[in-house]
Amino acid sequence: MIVETLAIGTELLLGQIVNSNAADIASRLADAGMTHYRQGVIGDNRDRMDDAIRYATGRCDALIMTGGIGPTADDVTRESVAAVAGVPLITDEAYIEEMRERWKARGREFPESNIRQAQRPAGAQVIPNRKGSAPGFRMEIDGCWVISLPGVPAEMLTMLDEEVMPFLRSVAGPGLGITESRMLRTWGMSEARVGEELDDLFRELENPTVAFLASAGEIKIRLTANAPTSEKAKEIIAPVEAEIRERLGSLVFGADEDTIETVLHRMLRGKGWTFGSAESATGGLIARRMTALGGASEVFRGSIVAYATDLKVGLLGVDASEVEQHGVVSEETALSMARGARASLGVDVAVAVTGSAGPEPMEQPVGTMIVAVVTPEGESVRTLMMPGDRERIRAYTATAALHMVRRAIEP
């Protein structure tokens, strides 16, 4: 079952809105185990629409179109589908009456332009729209089911879930199977390196497939399997996941919805330890990320953002002469900050970050970031060289710091 999507709307081509419909439809198709090779976007233009529909119907089993079925003159999806199908437009008088009643019930005057929404290609079946006044429709053209839905996400999604996906499943029949996917989250290795470690799996495996996705210093590994049942699909994924975990060890820190914040929160709660940070170069980024979780207060007590050097001394009890001797951007100072945070915040585990985030270097070359972790069981400190601009350096360092805390308290 090969499905394509085609979004209609000049506002998409002007960059005024993002085509989130495409992603929502795509995830449904993936879950249903349907093949989705192409997405397209065109404007409210008859010629290009006819062209796109003809091209798509010639190569796929279903084409899901969004947009272009409103009441205004530039909504020409109905006309275009009818033209490609070689049928006239018919007008649904009953639906016109229904709309008139609805407007009357709301004490509003009925805009005659709405009548366009009661039209559809002859032979097309209506797809009711509970949330709006523009119904969708579907019709088969050259063995391809052309499905037309509104562009308004709330209306489109409801119709997709209630009408379109069940219909497509019935068309596809039982042969399709179920697709399950598993996302393994890793940190501590470049995408290139993860790719090398898993190259054979990536190349040889077809079910499950293995794909990589890099985001903010973390590399996600996605395993996608198709099978007659969800259980079977999961059984296909399990051994490959085990193999990858075997190869990458503690580089894999979580799966699916896990994030380093949720994983760390869970680990700390498990040990009954509280957590806090002393931040200079990251300026509160670590605190912000740990408090983004609801229920953060179970483990996170607070942070001292000591951006000015004298606050590192005043609030974190860092020894001024030590800063004098080693510098603000030094492993000694980072460690003192972490010890100080542990005391002043009254936490079991503290992480401290100091560094030179740019654009102007501070003591050390831009990108020199130092992270210290102090736990009831020991201390560790590491100097990182981070590439990129200030924003990237700070973000990646905050992620690295959270992972260093994880490593420090890992069994």
Added chain:
Amino acid sequence: MIVETLAIGTELLLGQIVNSNAADIASRLADAGMTHYRQGVIGDNRDRMDDAIRYATGRCDALIMTGGIGPTADDVTRESVAAVAGVPLITDEAYIEEMRERWKARGREFPESNIRQAQRPAGAQVIPNRKGSAPGFRMEIDGCWVISLPGVPAEMLTMLDEEVMPFLRSVAGPGLGITESRMLRTWGMSEARVGEELDDLFRELENPTVAFLASAGEIKIRLTANAPTSEKAKEIIAPVEAEIRERLGSLVFGADEDTIETVLHRMLRGKGWTFGSAESATGGLIARRMTALGGASEVFRGSIVAYATDLKVGLLGVDASEVEQHGVVSEETALSMARGARASLGVDVAVAVTGSAGPEPMEQPVGTMIVAVVTPEGESVRTLMMPGDRERIRAYTATAALHMVRRAIEP
């Protein structure tokens, strides 16, 4: 000048990420007065990529491709463009050396697979990537400029603005005219309200056009003019900008690249005042935003993220009995926190935030956020009711808090 975009990435077709790149590119093309008829999305598949590139090069003047140029085996954009152009891939030995040096500087082992990123179709020109290791490239195929950029938005956008748009403008020639746009930034009014205030301008003006964009509580007003020269375009914008500033007064806090952070930084530096924050519900978000600026230390000294109640007492000197009496989420506590931050951080201006950000209510209904500002000239405190989820509540409150500081120190 007809331009199409083609995004490469199986994760897009699986609905795991939204194709925001397409909208960002589209808005640039619209600003430049270039015609954008189609957007496409395909997976990491050679056959379909070759097919899509051939089809597009046959009908447009430029094809902007995003994604598929990373180091892993599934990145095949380079191979596909070379195949369609009928040229071999060449390897840029100098760039390999450059990468090796960069990795060495970071004390990391160089992943050999990165060598793929030094390849490009013979005859293609490199588009440097300041923010990542995968350079882009451009080459002409059958009179169509095929431009290949990374899929990572931050990298893609920088290359688009610094290299690709200027190049496309030079290709298009002077006929397009010059488009200039001016972004006025407002805070304190709903989009609907701003729309009403400027409705006549929005409806009647065609050059410049007026558009509204809501983002995180701020409403941006975009004026876009097209003229033979940049000077003429700016002359067309100037009187409309003056009219809008006249109507909206101090709701307009900045223009173009200004942000509330840069504006506040400038104002504080002008007064020679230092700044700091005491954060509970926003958990470091204000500190993070103020320290995102290079040179932040000129005015920002630090923050005390007192997430646990006893830290509000211990580190901010909030009176425990007062918290007992009024609650943590109260204007009294917010004011004490701000006063405490002013003393312990040794700053002239302090802002404090406490509140109930959810998902579970804390003392007050979720969304009840309290912001207090203390300056050398006075104190102010305000209770806000913020809609949305925890993330939105925190983000909008941080923005509101920074604007309340601006209002407090405004002449």
